[in-house]
Amino acid sequence: FGDVLTEVYGYARTRKVIWAGFISMIFATVMGLFVIHMPADPEEPFNAVMQPALEVVFGNTGRIVVASIVAFWCGDFMNSYVMAKMKIWTEG
Template sequence: MFNNLTKRELYSILTGVFTASLVISNVISSKTFEFYIFIFPCAIIIFPIVYILDDIFAEIYGYEKARRIIFLGFLMNFVAVICFHITIAMPTPPFFSNNSAYATVLGSTTRILLGSVLSYLIGSLVNAKVMVILKAKSENKLFFRCILSTVIGGGLDAIIFISIVFYGVIPFYALLIMIIGQASFKVIYEIVAYPITRLVIKFIKALPDE
């Protein structure tokens, strides 16, 4: 499957991983968990992968192709949400007693949907744009580009999503802790995963274009 890959073929594979990771993250985003003094949306389990792939797309394929994938991810997430709501609204047979639980998990509220869409679009586009701008100025500083783009893009994502979804629901101090915690987690995740990111980028650059 992965023999004799080209950059174009790998682009298609990574697009599938990117969109699947995004849809999964938005399905699990409404549940939170506590870690010491921090409260995190469960989406952080997988969502940092979206930002790492965003870095790879911008670094290898350029901003325009990265932007296409970002909008494709938005479209597929929107399709998933529509399918979830249609499924919830379908008549339920008497023997299926878990419809309310199904609706609780997959029936995103307007706030969650709005928060996830805006934070994803703005955070991902800014992340990709920062990667491209920094690459033009510092070609050899990949670590710096990956981390700074995540600080800015991931920070915006955390501020927008958590503010929209949780403002007025939890105390303001808890809101700030959640924003700081989520943004910090993404940056730490990026730093820990950087050796893998670097190897993947190096591997893709060595592939033939066609």
């Protein structure tokens, strides 16, 4: 997808798309962490049972997302840069 964006729209527009994806990942992560730290409704027994499960499943999300964001950011920018340079070198 990034290759097509770079080829058709150029490096400048591709950078905007990469930053939009980067910001979207951060927003989704913040919302996930917000859900984890919200207290469960004590009147609903199902919520009290599910809250520890949510914390187990999403508890390590922060570290995973940081690694994903770094890899996404570096990989997409490098890919777009190389594609833009290849387009110039091949005069295409």
